Amino acid sequence: MEKWEELLEGPYGDFIKPAIAYVPKILLALLLLVIGNAIINRVVKLIRKIINDRGLDESLKGFLGDMVNFALKAALIIAVLGIVGIETTSLVAVLGAAGLAVGLALQGSLSNFAGGVMILIFKPFKVGDLIQAQGHVGHVQEISIFVTKLMTPDNKLVIIPNGPLSNGDITNFSSLGKLRVDLVIGIGYNEDIKKAREVIMAAMKSDPKVLEDPAPSVSVLELADSSVNLAVRPYATPADYWDVYFGTYENAKIALDEAGIEIPFPQRVVHELD
Numbered sequence: 309m310e311k312w313e314e315l316l317e318g319p320y321g322d323f324i325k326p327a328i329a330y331v332p333k334i335l336l337a338l339l340l341l342v343i344g345n346a347i348i349n350r351v352v353k354l355i356r357k358i359i360n361d362r363g364l365d366e367s368l369k370g371f372l373g374d375m376v377n378f379a380l381k382a383a384l385i386i387a388v389l390g391i392v393g394i395e396t397t398s399l400v401a402v403l404g405a406a407g408l409a410v411g412l413a414l415q416g417s418l419s420n421f422a423g424g425v426m427i428l429i430f431k432p433f434k435v436g437d438l439i440q441a442q443g444h445v446g447h448v449q450e451i452s453i454f455v456t457k458l459m460t461p462d463n464k465l466v467i468i469p470n471g472p473l474s475n476g477d478i479t480n481f482s483s484l485g486k487l488r489v490d491l492v493i494g495i496g497y498n499e500d501i502k503k504a505r506e507v508i509m510a511a512m513k514s515d516p517k518v519l520e521d522p523a524p525s526v527s528v529l530e531l532a533d534s535s536v537n538l539a540v541r542p543y544a545t546p547a548d549y550w551d552v553y554f555g556t557y558e559n560a561k562i563a564l565d566e567a568g569i570e571i572p573f574p575q576r577v578v579h580e581l582d
Contacts, residue, residue, distance in 0.1 A: 333391055337388045337389075337391045340388055340391060344387070344388075345384065348377065352377045374453050375453065420454040420470045422470075422471070423470030423473060423474035424452070424453050427473070432478050433448055433480050433483075434448065435449065435450065436448060436482070437481075437546075438481040439458070439479060439480050439482070441468065441477070441478045441479070442476055444468065445458075445461065446458030449465070451470075454470060455467050455468060455470060461550060481549070482546045486543050486544070486545065487544055487545070488542075489542050489544055489552050490539070490541060491540040491541070491557060491560075492537050492540070493564075493571070494534075494535030495536050495538065495564070495571060495572070496570040496572050497535070499570060501536060501538075504538065504569050505526040507563045507564055508526050508538065508563065510563065511556070511559040511560050512540070512556060514559070515552065515559060518542040518544060518552055518556070519545070523543075524542040524543065525541045526539070526541070527539045534572045535571075535572040540560065542556055
């Protein structure tokens with residue numbers, strides 16, 4: 309005991325006494341940090357579970373989870389600093405000023421954040437929809453705070469900032485649940501148009517992925533240089549669009565061949581000069 313008192317009264321006493329005074333505060337702050345972080349993680353998981361259970365928009369799960377996680381952890385850090393003894397009032401003021409400066413420097417990021425909020429409010433699309441935006445076509449994989457992720461038909465991940473996305477043109481192919489597939493098939497001028505129409509219609513109706521309502525159609529599109537071009541218009545769900553697109557071409561070609569209807573192709577005739 310005497311040695312301890314001598315140590316406190318010695319040359320290092322001015323350092324040891326404040327350290328001893330801060331040890332309980334530091335331990336309490338660490339305990340709060342660990343427990344608070346665990347509670348925040350549980351709260352975020354609970355919010356996402358509520359979104360799933362209530363059948364709310366899947367897009368909200370990641371967005372609200374990130375927002376709540378960020379806000380609660382920021383409050384936790386301020387509380388921990390207050391326990392340690394740091395004046396949080398002045399800290400909040402400094403953070404506010406720093407936030408203003410950072411906000412001015414990160415106008416693009418704030419624009420993306422605002423764009424994400426607008427997307428969730430007005431819901432021009434949701435996770436799983438097939439959309440065309442910013443020159444890209446793909447299924448929406450995720451809507452986060454700053455970006456939206458699309459998976460293209462050729463299995464590429466495209467990340468689009470929410471700011472330009474919310475302010476640009478968006479074509480949602482999934483909103484109505486049915487898509488028209490626009491195809492062009494040419495037949496020879498000597499072929500029977502009515503017969504070709506019947507053959508192609510039968511080929512489309514035999515495909516279970518081609519919708520019956522709206523009904524598919526075959527019409528004369530144009531009289532081209534070497535063929536009569538037919539506008540072939542089947543309908544499909546967004547998920548079956550590409551299957552119907554490629555399948556209709558294949559099925560129509562096979563059916564036209566079996567019916568003896570010629571599909572013109574470029575030919576070159578070479579005459580030998582004497």
